[in-house]
Amino acid sequence: MAERGRGWARAVRGLLLDVSGVLYDSGAGGGVPIAGSAEAVRRIKASGLKLQLCTNETQATREDFARKLWAMGFEVSAAQVTAPAPAACRLLRERGLRPHLLVHDDLVPEFAEINKTNPNCVVLGDAAENFTYANLNEAFRLLIGMEKPVLISLGKGRYYKETDGLKLDVGAYMKALEYACDVQAEVVGKPAKSFFESALAELGVPPEQAIMIGDDIVNDVGGAQQCGMRALQVRTGKYRPSDENHPEVKPDAYVNNLAEAVDIILQEL
Amino acid sequence: MAERGRGWARAVRGLLLDVSGVLYDSGAGGGVPIAGSAEAVRRIKASGLKLQLCTNETQATREDFARKLWAMGFEVSAAQVTAPAPAACRLLRERGLRPHLLVHDDLVPEFAEINKTNPNCVVLGDAAENFTYANLNEAFRLLIGMEKPVLISLGKGRYYKETDGLKLDVGAYMKALEYACDVQAEVVGKPAKSFFESALAELGVPPEQAIMIGDDIVNDVGGAQQCGMRALQVRTGKYRPSDENHPEVKPDAYVNNLAEAVDIILQEL
Numbered sequence: 001m002a003e004r005g006r007g008w009a010r011a012v013r014g015l016l017l018d019v020s021g022v023l024y025d026s027g028a029g030g031g032v033p034i035a036g037s038a039e040a041v042r043r044i045k046a047s048g049l050k051l052q053l054c055t056n057e058t059q060a061t062r063e064d065f066a067r068k069l070w071a072m073g074f075e076v077s078a079a080q081v082t083a084p085a086p087a088a089c090r091l092l093r094e095r096g097l098r099p100h101l102l103v104h105d106d107l108v109p110e111f112a113e114i115n116k117t118n119p120n121c122v123v124l125g126d127a128a129e130n131f132t133y134a135n136l137n138e139a140f141r142l143l144i145g146m147e148k149p150v151l152i153s154l155g156k157g158r159y160y161k162e163t164d165g166l167k168l169d170v171g172a173y174m175k176a177l178e179y180a181c182d183v184q185a186e187v188v189g190k191p192a193k194s195f196f197e198s199a200l201a202e203l204g205v206p207p208e209q210a211i212m213i214g215d216d217i218v219n220d221v222g223g224a225q226q227c228g229m230r231a232l233q234v235r236t237g238k239y240r241p242s243d244e245n246h247p248e249v250k251p252d253a254y255v256n257n258l259a260e261a262v263d264i265i266l267q268e269l
Numbered sequence: 270m271a272e273r274g275r276g277w278a279r280a281v282r283g284l285l286l287d288v289s290g291v292l293y294d295s296g297a298g299g300g301v302p303i304a305g306s307a308e309a310v311r312r313i314k315a316s317g318l319k320l321q322l323c324t325n326e327t328q329a330t331r332e333d334f335a336r337k338l339w340a341m342g343f344e345v346s347a348a349q350v351t352a353p354a355p356a357a358c359r360l361l362r363e364r365g366l367r368p369h370l371l372v373h374d375d376l377v378p379e380f381a382e383i384n385k386t387n388p389n390c391v392v393l394g395d396a397a398e399n400f401t402y403a404n405l406n407e408a409f410r411l412l413i414g415m416e417k418p419v420l421i422s423l424g425k426g427r428y429y430k431e432t433d434g435l436k437l438d439v440g441a442y443m444k445a446l447e448y449a450c451d452v453q454a455e456v457v458g459k460p461a462k463s464f465f466e467s468a469l470a471e472l473g474v475p476p477e478q479a480i481m482i483g484d485d486i487v488n489d490v491g492g493a494q495q496c497g498m499r500a501l502q503v504r505t506g507k508y509r510p511s512d513e514n515h516p517e518v519k520p521d522a523y524v525n526n527l528a529e530a531v532d533i534i535l536q537e538l
Contacts, residue, residue, distance in 0.1 A: 128402070129402055131402045131405070132401065132402065133397070133398055133400045136400070136437055137434070137435070137436055137437055140428065140437050140441075141434055141435050144428070144435060158448060158449045158450075159409065159449050165406070166406070166409065166410050166413060167406055168405055168406055168409050168445065168449050169449075171448060172409075172445040172448050175444045175445050175447070176445040177441070178444070179427060179440060179441050179444040180427045180428050180437050180438070181427075
């Protein structure tokens with residue numbers, strides 16, 4: 001598709017990149033860089049285009065996540081990572097919410113500055129081993145005891161793959177608490193419009209001058225387009241050929257990988 | 270309401286009784302009998318009316334459950350208890366299903382005769398402390414690995430109260446697995462029609478000659494009426510005055526407690 005027309009690549013001033021499946025494939029030892037992606041990130045920076053990573057990662061702080069990427073050859077800073085936890089912190093501050101956290105231990109430092117006394121909401125992330133019977137009952141009791149329960153979920157993924165097998169993702173536990181408390185969670189993370197708007201604000205570019213590049217047809221491509229951005233799907237990561245027949249979402253273009261997208265965008269500059 | 274007309278009490282040959290909230294209130298030390306209920310059960314037996322208990326209890330075998338009731342003064346046998354696990358066993362046998370069990374340890378003996386090798390379905394009960402991250406991921410992996418995932422849930426309650434606080438019930442975990450696997454669980458237990466039909470078969474009385482007495486407006490009263498039975502709501506257990514304005518379910522009568530219902534039924538014999 002990339003060959004058929006390059007109109008999509010014009011007047012780009014900033015790029016939003018999904019991480020897992022675009023920069024690297026997750027797997028043994030933390031992940032393996034996708035060929036050409038580290039070089040592509042360097043070329044984006046050298047070109048003067050703005051760059052922001054837009055991820056639903058919630059098992060590490062942005063600092064730790066950026067450190068991990070740097071070790072794989074991606075020269076990005078923590079400030080260049082838009083992730084659900086900082087977006088949730090902004091939302092909590094704006095609305096004067098004091099969270100009870102049910103999240104991964106490694107994510108807790110993101111909430112260091114947030115008042116967590118006498119909680120009036122629950123923030124749910126991919127808590128992994130912290131998803132115990134006791135912790136789930138505790139979060140439930142707090143919610144059901146609130147006059148108006150507020151449940152904030154960092155993403156709504158169904159499951160993901162780790163080296164030792166598939167794991168239930170945060171979305172499954174979100175559904176359990178939604179049902180028990182008869183509430184609807186507020187999802188922070190892709191594909192929420194407010195999350196893409198935060199990423200754009202951090203990118204510093206209006207939507208019509210930004211382009212999202214991701215491997216997830218719904219959460220990356222569909223979400224970004226709903227925000228007025230252009231969006232490409234890469235044929236790496238979780239991409240499947242059947243995505244090209246998706247009934248609702250049509251990317252502005254398909255590219256084989258990040259390197260090809262960057263080639264075309266730089267040629268059109 | 271019981272005063273206004275007793276047409277509902279005519280031509281009764283068998284009674285189906287909910288247990289928690291009708292015979293006893295759950296709480297410290299296993300529960301406290303509701304005043305007059307043990308005597309009412311004795312009077313039903315003495316009258317020659319048929320009697321069957323119809324419960325969603327899944328934390329004990331019928332034998333242990335009947336023993337507990339006997340200790341509280343209710344003279345009932347295990348055969349007089351219709352509960353989800355035996356109903357699930359019938360369903361498993363009929364369809365040649367081999368379950369992976371995620372249930373309470375004390376319920377496992379109910380499935381002793383069932384072939385559980387090479388599972389082709391998951392049976393979910395109120396597993397309580399067995400609802401661990403590892404056990405939930407295991408059940409999920411088995412389901413998602415099936416060509417056509419079959420999830421059987423013993424009830425779909427949202428939560429219940431124990432002496433140390435509210436607990437998430439099986440329905441919440443059912444919703445988590447439903448979402449993760451994109452399947453719909455088959456619910457065994459009240460208010461499923463097939464479950465009431467099993468209870469009627471065990472009672473040995475056709476629906477038009479049976480009456481259900483329960484404290485749950487939807488699961489007891491609504492479920493039984495959908496089966497062609499009459500149904501009373503007692504004003505004990507989880508009954509709330511607002512139940513009398515339920516938008517969809519209208520009991521055939523309200524009674525203050527089981528003893529009052531039995532008084533009226535016996536007078537109409």
